Amino acid sequence: MKSIWENYKTDVAYDELMYSEFQSRPVSHSLCQYLNSLNKEDIDKRKIAAELAIMEMGITFTVYSDEGNIDRAWPFDIIPRIIDAKEWMIIEKGLKQRLAALNHFISDVYGEQLFIKEGKIPDSTINSSKNFRKECIGMKPMHNVWANICGTDLVRDKDGIMYVLEDNLRVPSGVSYMLENRVITKRVFPELLQDINIMPIDDYPTQLQDMLTSIAPYKNNNPQIVVLTPGIYNSAYFEHAYLARQMGAQLVEGNDLIVKSDDCVYMRTIEGLEKVDVIYRRIDDDFLDPEVFKKDSALGVRGLMRAWKAGNVALANAPGAGVADDKVVYAYVPEMIRYYLNEEPILPNVPTYLCSNKADLDYVMEHLAELVVKPANESGGYGMLVGPHSSNKEVEAFRKVILADPRNYIGQPTLSISTAPTLCKGRLEPRHVDLRPFILQGENTFVTAGGLTRVALKKGSLVVNSSQGGGSKDTWIINMENS
């Protein structure tokens, strides 16, 4: 019988679980021992069991294509990704630090603008940011926190160091999949979970509810919280419904809500109109309120900004928070940490070349074939160039795109993103992974134990987005000292 580990290559990049084909890292000893006790058939059975559970639980995401929208089963790899709790504690601190600084920055941008006045960031970078909303100037959300929910993408380079790739401060998604992945793992490997000391993650909905309660406009221990979804055909609708039901909150669409002349938000219920205190909105700023932003938005609520500015409703994340979710602004986060918190950044940024700077642009042009170049404001892995994986022609075409709008592009060295063993046709193969922990900040700050590990299922691919052939793994934070 051939081992599922046969020919497992660890020279591709840093591997999260293995030193080599034959040697596991300390965190993954128990897992590897367990996997070795199973034969190929056992493993196949677990994989099928997981797929069945996903189908029956109806864990889906939607793919938009010319042939219409298709609900696909969530692609899940049964082999977990493991991180040592000792390392995790440092990452957790770093994430809290980062979000605290980002929230100071957003408050500053819509307030005194000291960071700009002191020359830490060019005025033009803020003013030209697509996500800077002048309508928000002068606003003071509860606790001075604008980004209440943040999904930060982390990657580990070949040096073994975790870098922050980006901060998602608009409407980050994926947390429901993180939670469901654990549910599936419990079904598939019940024996294993009993023996290993894995930090639980299922308190997230409670933490989310506590955070949302803490930002209610009036001191209120039982505010009316709603989740605002763009609708049943949105690709993340599953997640919106999931979080609403876990919190016991109402899941509403734009036309369930109405803003009356008293500038309060109400929802249409069978008992008439009921006042809403906190809105966890999963709609982009652009579509939030046709009175202020996109005029033809049918997803949002007319007058919502009025209600928010009058202090009658809390919005999470606050409108305008996306100004810090810009790949150019990203480059300044370490400086923000020093400036606002007077601390050194715990988590490093990936070195970033801003094409808006003449010197940086020259460097990017010269090294285009080695770099990753991304648009400042896109998400989902679209519209980017991975130099080393692109043809000459593609590189040259992209060069023109950058030169046409330098402000909108940043360049970064191509990282050798870490790999983790992934089940591919009955064998384990290394596949590139990233990690998206979720951070909540209201009155207090909370970080999920781990996060959503996304994995590029295609061999050699670095793109982990589910819309582009990515899958996900359960993420285990293991306490080695107590096990």
Add this chain to the structure above:
Amino acid sequence: MLSRSAERLYWLARYMERTENTAKLVSVHMNLLMDLPKGVEMGWQQLIHINGSEQEFLEKNKTINERTVTRFLLADPNYLGSLFSSLCAARENIRTTRELLPDEAWEQVNEMYLFAKKNLDNVANRRSRVIFLNEILKGCQRFTGLLSGYMSHHHPYRFIRLGRHLERADMTSRILDLASLLLSESRSDELRQYETILWMNILTSLNALLMYRQYVRSRIQGDDILNFLLHDENLPSSVTYCLSEIAHSINQLPNHDSLPEKISDLSAYVQAISTQNTTQLQLRRILDDLQNKLGSLHGQIADNWFLKMAVQSQ
């Protein structure tokens, strides 16, 4: 509770009830036809007639036989009244109200949908059709049971109950319409010969045979059966029972406006229907009228509680 959710739960219940009713109807009819000689008026075309979909059926099929009718009624994804379409619509409604229902409810409907989708081709074959229908019937019962046992019987549950019983009353009235054939003066001698079996079949398709035996105790005869299915206060499929369930739900819901009076009027109307010596023509007229009244009751429920701008479902 959101008006939008109320509407979705109401339709969820109607579609689940319709799924179950269609499965039951086809299943009972199969059994019946095994007992009857060929050529009796009670052929497969009657099932198409019950759903009022002769025209659509004939556009798609040249012949009326077991294969074409069962495929149309059970598996045709483009016919909105088919079992599969009802199940798909139920699933879409529960998918979009998951936050209000126990997990198991969604999983139950989703499993049924996956099962049906996988087995659509099997309905052509009589033996696998029996298995298919049994699975669906069991699934519907599990769904009803787990909601009743796991869910607070509060507003969301009341809308489910409302939808279920309105759909059920509608189905009973349609099956009684079929029964009116048995009262036709011009019915063939052959049909007269099998009358008892046919009346029993009517009862069975509404899960009412055993209860009829227990509570009516007379021999199987048309007048008594009509009376039982219209007026019995305790039989879950009788029109009167369904109306009292509807009334009960409506009375417990907020802002019911003038609906309680409207239900009372409707109940009084049903009570006044006399089943003694009714001719086929009279019965059909009454049932037509009843179906219209149920239709306008739905309209009033929608006006009262549902989102005015919501897209109208089927």
